[in-house]
Amino acid sequence: MLAKYLFGQTGMTISGATIFFVLIVSGSMFWNTMGTNIKSGVSRLPKTSQTTIRILFFALLAYVALGLPQVSGPFIAQVIVIISLYILMGLGLNITLGFAGLLDLGFVAFYAVGAYTVGLLTSYGEYGLQHIPFWVAVPIAVLVAMAFGAFLGLPVLGVRGDYLAIATLGFGEIVRLLAGSDFLAPFFGGPRGIIGIQKPCLGPLGEFLKIDVPRVCNGIELGKPQDIYYIAVVSALFIAFVAWRLRESRLGRAWMAIREDEDVAEALGVNLIQTKLLAYMLGAAFAGLGGAIFTVLVGSIFASSMQLIVSINVVALIVVGGMGSIPGVVVGAIALIGLPELLREVSEFRFLIYGIALIAVMLVKPEGLWPSQVAIRELHHEDSSSLVEEAES
């Protein structure tokens, strides 16, 4: 009942959007006025109850996350899946662009590689090569995307800055055009795409391992957006964790050194070829996973959905969220992908709102909505350097 009131067939109703908007604004106002009080109140509590509160908070969060798709219905679940897929791509590009400073405007290519790999390996349609289960196809898709990352990264190793952006832009277009071309149609279906992609199945292991014959899922078929939701959200969480661990590692530091000053990094012993290739490969792997999940969400792939705008959206969500910041990717994806999806009902205006929001964020918060610590210091370094001087004097 409630869900019907809030969401129409294709998105939020006007009344739903209004209620949403009021809730968000009042929530953020509440947090602005009371947030510090609550935080300091919690930090004054003894250690054990602090942990209890934290556990309770995360338990509540997990409960909401688990139950959400069952309550909200397919539409909201699908929006969250799409946000999660953009988070996956965002985390991937955050490695190449945010950490290593290598601007890639053809990032959709890796998404396409992941999607086509799963499609070809699992489809029952005429282009399906195998009918292996989704769970086996996904790791293969991730590996293929990684190989593609290295393959596309190799020729542009020596290319820097703006030139790199243009070169990678070309890659994105090449992949899309090849996948949709008549020339390769016998393999990729050309403009007709790949259809009949089987849904993931949670079933007995024996069924998992049969690869040749079309199978009926004897277990639970994860076909609805509400089911894919769990795959997408868990993947996004897992990849965010991996990205965080990578940033805190030797490799992460080497990436950031390359971003700051490539020549000096090399003079300190950082192997540029290896380090840059790893940035391309891991970034591509994350995007490939996103593409793989996208395939089973939609059940078909068309080259026409691998548009340049996808790449641009990923760059935009990183910039809006905060370059190099992992929570920034999440916030950016929700703001730039989630909101326009929710606002489909007022579709004529949504890209207008989107554009205005982009400009506004860049004017008001150039470091992004949830910047990394470094970016905060960087963009306000005049304040902090005066702090240092004060501390020294």
Added chain:
Amino acid sequence: MTNILTANKVTKRFGGLVAVNTVDFEIPDKSIVSIIGPNGAGKTTFFNCITGFGKADEGEITFEGTAIHNLRPDQISRLGISRTYQNIRLFADMSALENILIGQHIFLHSSWISSVIRTPKMVKEEKGALQEAQRLLDFVGLRGKGDLLARNLPYGAQRRLEIARALATRPKLLLLDEPSAGMNPRETEDLTAFIRRLRDELGITILLIEHHMRVVMGISENITVLDYGEKIAEGTPSEIQSNPRVIEAYLGRGAANEGMATAQARHSNSKRAD
């Protein structure tokens, strides 16, 4: 004494300009040697040839018997050559500690997968690297500044951090490109003592480019003078001070002829020191 580095007829051209012209050069092991010369004499270009930034067009450079003129900068740094830069090139938006950790990159071996899993070996390695970074920070007198962004450090501290980062690669040969630039007389004196400590305590061979004559004459055992890319003199500080070609290069022909060179050279040096 054996030579740690030997350059044989090194030439580097930029288009029609010969920046370094058939220079022979030797650095005895565990010595402090300097390259001086007027602006644009090719000193930094020669540095770049040694560290692999710009490949020499002709000639050979060997370091401890290994030919290095065809190696990449990262390979050369692995052999034990490290450097600082004329215009400080720190990783400005990384913390002081992170800057030094990058310097240790070649001694850390954890793969990205073990970093994601945080294997005990990787955790131990990181811990060791962090301790080493703290130790180097203390060594250059930046204790407690580890969490500050490099860009927010005062000028003198940035210079010292750059040396700490270079030391993190555990070099056998350290190239310092105008380390005293922009320093006041007291800081310059500290620096001179510090460079001597590097050699005496750590046994690092030092190659210096420097304009401060007081620093150069004070600590160098050997000085090479470049002018228009060519080596015009080589010798101990006192030999260089009285070499007419050097005086000519620095002060012009007239001064050399008038024989007032030494006095004027001192005068101009004390001016620079101010």
